Amino acid sequence: MDKPFPAIQHPNANNRGADWYVDKLMQALVFIGGISAIIFIVGIFVFITKEGLGFITDRFDFMEFFTTEYWFPSDEDDPEFGILALIAGTASVTGLAMIVAIPFALGAAIYIGEFATGKKREYLKVLVELLAAIPSVVWGFIGLSIMNPLIIKTFDVPVGLNVLNAGVILGLMAAPIMASIAEDALKAVPDSYREAAEAMGATRWQVITRVVLPAARNGLLGAVLLGVGRGFGETMAVLMATGHSVNIPGSIFDSVRALTATIAAELGETAVGSEHYGALFTIGIFLFIITFLINLTADLIVKGIKKG
Amino acid sequence: MSSQPVKIEVKDLSIHYGNTPALEEVSLEVREHEIFGIIGPANAGKTSFLKAINRMDVFTTGMNVAGDIRFGDIDVHKADNIYALRKRIGVVFPLPVGLPMTIYDNVALAPRLSGITNKGDLDVIVERCLSRAALWDEVGDRLNSLGSLLSGGQQQRLTIARALSQNPEVLMLDEFSIAVDPVTTMRIEDVLKELKSEMTIILVTNLVQQARRLADRTAFFLEGRCVEIGDTEAMFNGEVQHQKTLDYIEGKFG
Structure with missing residues (x-):
C-alpha cells in the first residue's frame, strides 16, 4: 500500500501571507543594491566636480592646461598648470x-x-x-x-x-x-x-x-x-x-x-x-x-x- | 550494390570511456557509393562509432579505442596526420552549428584551410556546396550575413554545405534531423540520395523510417553491440536474424 500524499497547506489566496512581504522586501533590497551603483557614480562625479569647480571657473585655461608641459602648481609668484607632460x-x-x-x-x-x-x-x-x-x-x-x-x-x-x-x-x-x-x-x-x-x-x-x-x-x-x-x-x-x-x-x-x-x-x-x-x-x-x-x-x- | 568495393573496413572495434564500454567488438564494412544506415536506441554506441572513424577520440578524454579501422589504404588509428584524414571525411552533427562568421566564410573555411585562396575558386566551391545542400536558393543573395543567425533548418543545411566543401569521400551524418523541421528533413534526405553517386554516406539515425527511406544497408546497434547488418529493404520486410531487430524496427522498444 502506498503512503498517502503528505498534506500541503495552501495559503488563502485572498490574504497576503508572510511570503508576499518577504518577496517585496527582498525586491526592495536588491533594487537598492542595483540603484546604488548609479548613486555612487553620480555622487563621485558631483563631488570631484564641486571640488574642482573653483579652479575651473577662476583660473582654468583650456590651452594652458592641456597643451603646456609646465606643472608648477605651488609656485608662489607664478604657478603654472600644464598637464601635457603628465x-x-x-x-x-x-x-x-x-x-x-x-x-x-x-x-x-x-x-x-x-x-x-x-x-x-x-x-x-x-x-x-x-x-x-x-x-x-x-x-x-x-x-x-x-x-x-x-x-x-x-x-x-x-x-x-x-x-x-x-x-x-x-x-x-x-x-x-x-x-x-x-x-x-x-x-x-x-x-x-x-x-x-x-x-x-x-x-x-x-x-x-x-x-x-x-x-x-x-x-x-x-x-x-x-x-x-x-x-x-x-x-x-x-x-x-x-x-x-x-x-x-x-x-x-x-x-x-x-x-x-x-x-x-x-x-x-x-x-x-x-x-x-x-x-x-x-x-x-x-x-x-x-x-x-x-x-x-x-x-x-x-x-x-x-x-x- | 554488393559489387561496390569496400570503402571503410571495421574489425573488432571496441570503445571504452574509462572502464565503461561503449562499443564492443563491432566488425562491418561500408561500401563505396552506398548509404550505410546505423539505427539503434540511445547509448547503443552509434556516435562513438563515428568518432572513432574520423579520430575525434583524440580530444575526448578517457576515450579508448581498440581494433582496426581501414579507410582506403589508411590504417585510421595509426595515421600520422589525422588532420589530413579528417579532411577526407565530412561530418554533420546532431545540432546545427553555424559558425559565427558569414555564410560565405562558413563554407569557404575548410577550402581556405586547405590553402585555396583564389576568390574565383572559392566562389565556385561556395555556390556548388550551398546548391548541393539545397540552401543556395534561400541564401544566395545574402552570403555576407551571419551563418549563426540562420534558422535551425537552414543552419543544418549550411553544416552539410560546409561538410561538402572539401569534396569528402565519406559523409557521416549523426542524427541530423533532431533539430530540423519535417519539411527540411525531407529536402535534406533528397540531397543525400543525390550525393550518393559522388560519395559514401554513413547515416546514423534515431528515426527507423528515415533509415528505411535512405539506407541501402542498415546496421542495428544495441547496447554497444552490432546486432546485425542487412539489406535495408529485406530487414524491413521482416527478414531478420534476431528478434530484437524486428522489435526495434516495429517500435516495440527504443
Whole structure:
C-alpha cells in the first residue's frame, strides 16, 4: 500500500501571507543594491566636480592646461598648470604596459583555455587569479628594488625609474586580470564550434585562430580595454616606478610622472580650496571622463558587433 | 550494390570511456557509393562509432579505442596526420552549428584551410556546396550575413554545405534531423540520395523510417553491440536474424 500524499497547506489566496512581504522586501533590497551603483557614480562625479569647480571657473585655461608641459602648481609668484607632460607620462606608461601585457595575457588565456587540461588547468587558473590579487604597492616595490638596478646595469643608463620600468611593472600587473577575463571569453565559445572546425580537419592552432578567437573577440576586446583602464587608473606602482619627474619622454629610459600619481603625491600637501587643490581635482575630472569614454567605447563596440 | 568495393573496413572495434564500454567488438564494412544506415536506441554506441572513424577520440578524454579501422589504404588509428584524414571525411552533427562568421566564410573555411585562396575558386566551391545542400536558393543573395543567425533548418543545411566543401569521400551524418523541421528533413534526405553517386554516406539515425527511406544497408546497434547488418529493404520486410531487430524496427522498444 502506498503512503498517502503528505498534506500541503495552501495559503488563502485572498490574504497576503508572510511570503508576499518577504518577496517585496527582498525586491526592495536588491533594487537598492542595483540603484546604488548609479548613486555612487553620480555622487563621485558631483563631488570631484564641486571640488574642482573653483579652479575651473577662476583660473582654468583650456590651452594652458592641456597643451603646456609646465606643472608648477605651488609656485608662489607664478604657478603654472600644464598637464601635457603628465598625460604623456600616463599614456606612455599605459601604452608600453599594453605592449607587454597583451601578448602575455592572450598567451596565458589561450594556453589555459585551449590546451591545459585537468589539474594543470585548475592550478594555473588559481595562480593567475592569485597574481591579479597582488597589491600594487608590492609591484611598485619590485619596480624600485629589482627593476631599477636591473635596468641601470643592463642598459647602462643613469636612472632605472622610468617609462620602461613602470611600463613593464604595470604590464605584468595588468596581465593576470586581462588573462582571466580573456580566458572567460574563450570559455564562453561553445565547444560545438571547436568540434565543427576540428571535424573539418583544422589543426588545433587553426581552430583557435580561425574560429575561437574571432568568436571571442568581444570578450577579448573587453579584456584589453579593462587593462587600458587599469593602466590609466593605477597609482601606487607608477608613482614608485616612473621616477615621478614631470617630463615628456623622448625614450623609454626617461623618467615621467603619471596623472594619478600626481594627485596622490600632492593632494596631502595642498590647502583645501586652494588653486593647487582645485587643479588636482580637475585632473581627477579629466581621468573620470577618460575612463568613462573608454568604457563607453568598449560598450558601443561590443554592441555594434552583436548587431552586425 | 554488393559489387561496390569496400570503402571503410571495421574489425573488432571496441570503445571504452574509462572502464565503461561503449562499443564492443563491432566488425562491418561500408561500401563505396552506398548509404550505410546505423539505427539503434540511445547509448547503443552509434556516435562513438563515428568518432572513432574520423579520430575525434583524440580530444575526448578517457576515450579508448581498440581494433582496426581501414579507410582506403589508411590504417585510421595509426595515421600520422589525422588532420589530413579528417579532411577526407565530412561530418554533420546532431545540432546545427553555424559558425559565427558569414555564410560565405562558413563554407569557404575548410577550402581556405586547405590553402585555396583564389576568390574565383572559392566562389565556385561556395555556390556548388550551398546548391548541393539545397540552401543556395534561400541564401544566395545574402552570403555576407551571419551563418549563426540562420534558422535551425537552414543552419543544418549550411553544416552539410560546409561538410561538402572539401569534396569528402565519406559523409557521416549523426542524427541530423533532431533539430530540423519535417519539411527540411525531407529536402535534406533528397540531397543525400543525390550525393550518393559522388560519395559514401554513413547515416546514423534515431528515426527507423528515415533509415528505411535512405539506407541501402542498415546496421542495428544495441547496447554497444552490432546486432546485425542487412539489406535495408529485406530487414524491413521482416527478414531478420534476431528478434530484437524486428522489435526495434516495429517500435516495440527504443
